Amino acid sequence: MSNHKEWLFPYQVTDHAGREARKLALTLDLSQLIDCATRVPDVDTHTANCLDLLLTSDPDRYSILVTAPLGTSDHCLVKTVSTYSPSDRGPCGVRRVWRYKSAHWDEMRQFFASFPWRPACFSSRDPTSWADAITEVIRLGMEFFIPYSDVASGCKARPWFDADCRHAEACKQSAFLAWADARTRDSPDTRNLKKAYNQASKSCKKALRRARYDHIGRIGTKLASYPAGSKAFWSLAKAIQSNFCRPSLPPLLEPDGSLAHSAEEKANLFATLFADNSRLDVAGKTPPSLPPASSTMREVRIRQREVLNVLRSLDVNKASGPDGIPAIVLRNCAPELSPILTRLYRLSLETGLVPKSWKLANVQPVPKKGSRADPTNYRPISVTSILCKIMERVLPCVCNSFSTAYQRSAQTRHLWVRR
Incomplete structure (x- = not known):
């Protein structure tokens, strides 16, 4: 790690690697944009410090936002946005999750029964256009009568995250913002607000840990109630595997x-x-000719x-x-x-x-x-x-x-x- 007191404050020690790194940044005309603490230890006697850097040659293009740490981590979430970045036209990486148990099936059946299929789907003699139009109508009915939510495809599922966890994380975020604001204004309440944030952070960790353990306990009880090797047992076991580990391909x-x-x-x-x-290697061969059939099928x-x-x-x-x-x-x-x-x-x-x-x-x-x-x-x-x-x-x-x-x-x- 390269230590330099101008960057990783409030460290007062600058080593050789830190001096060389800062000299290289100055040579390349790079500016360091992080000017607040990015690691907030949950021990009252420990000092918050900056451990994360963002170097850029055009500091006016970027805005920095530092928020409370996620989960049980003590490192803050650092978000940077470029005001001149082009719009992302790639895949959004969002998948749609349908809640079929809450679907309004009667209304959907009535929608399909009364839909004007002939002018909307059957206006040509092309099977491709018919199939695309029918698919679009079915998807439209699903969006109308089946509740759904869009979930980021790369996010890890947290089925144990309940209302208590959500409330605990909200309290931690609120305490962090109050402490960060007081620290910026050099308020005399900074130390007390730091203690309040540490307490909220510890409470949040306990709530997350408790919710996760309770969820695992409920799954274990449910697994024990199913006969070993049954369809219900393996269905639940596969669901657990997808919830607690992320399958991926190796290099x-x-x-x-x-x-x-x-x-x-x-x-x-x-x-x-x-x-x-x-791919078939036909090598330019022509298909065989068949003799004409003596009878026809209706x-x-x-x-x-x-x-x-x-x-x-x-x-x-x-x-x-x-x-x-x-x-x-x-x-x-x-x-x-x-x-x-x-x-x-x-x-x-x-x-x-x-x-x-x-x-x-x-x-x-x-x-x-x-x-x-x-x-x-x-x-x-x-x-x-x-x-x-x-x-x-x-x-x-x-x-x-x-x-x-x-x-x-x-x-x-x-x-x-x-x-």
Whole structure:
């Protein structure tokens, strides 16, 4: 650590490394913007000090905000904002969490039943536009009648964080702001306010620790009540694993021997590997020519009854595809959505075209045996649209019904000939 009394105040010792670091900053015309304490120990006799630096060549572009530490840490949260930063056009990293238990299913069914589907979705003969429009209407109904919250995708879940924890953190933040304001004004109450903040910080740590331990105890009691190895036991065990640890991929080995560390590098590596393994080497071969058939099969027509039966038998625990349409919505609104989806499936079958949105998939790499650093030891699992999976299940039902009807017709014809 480089100590310099001009930076890491209130330290009064400047070592050789500190002098060289400050000399380098002055040579590069760098200014240090942090001018307040960033570490506040919870011991009354210990002095708050500045341990965090922000060096920049253009200090007028940045604003600094120092707030109370997060959780049980004693290091303050330092936030800097650049007034000239371009808007972030990348992915926002926010996922939407739906609360299906609080959904208004009756209102949603009425919404789908009374929606003007024909002018909104069926104005052309393109299955892709039909599928996109139907998906948009279903998503609109979900936003209207299912409560939801947007959660940062990279944040660690804290299911144990309750109202007591929220109140304790609010008290700590309020005490910190009061102490920081008094310290800036050199108020005589600074020492008392520092003690009040330390007390609020300790109370906050106790509240967080108590809430977490109580949550773990409730989970343990619930696990003990389930039969070992049962479905309910393993479902809860998997939920615990996702709450208390963050699954991630280790650094992956690139073909050139380097390591892929970032999420983007890993995703690109897997995309290249899976694409190469899925590509067929036809070497310019032409498909074989088939002799003409001597008989023709009558037109296969998808009926609404088959679509309704498949919708009612959907597994609500299956993951949704890239379109975000969950199985629980399709199952609960099956009578209202079955005629709409029947028209879509009939058009796709008549035109011989698959909607482009059904060709997309969320690919999840699953490790196999061997080193997890080797990307070849992973196999891809593709999660596609549930609307496409429904059609894949409807077609065998239709073909089976057609085959049964044909067999019955043949038996009847055979009896008629014998007579």
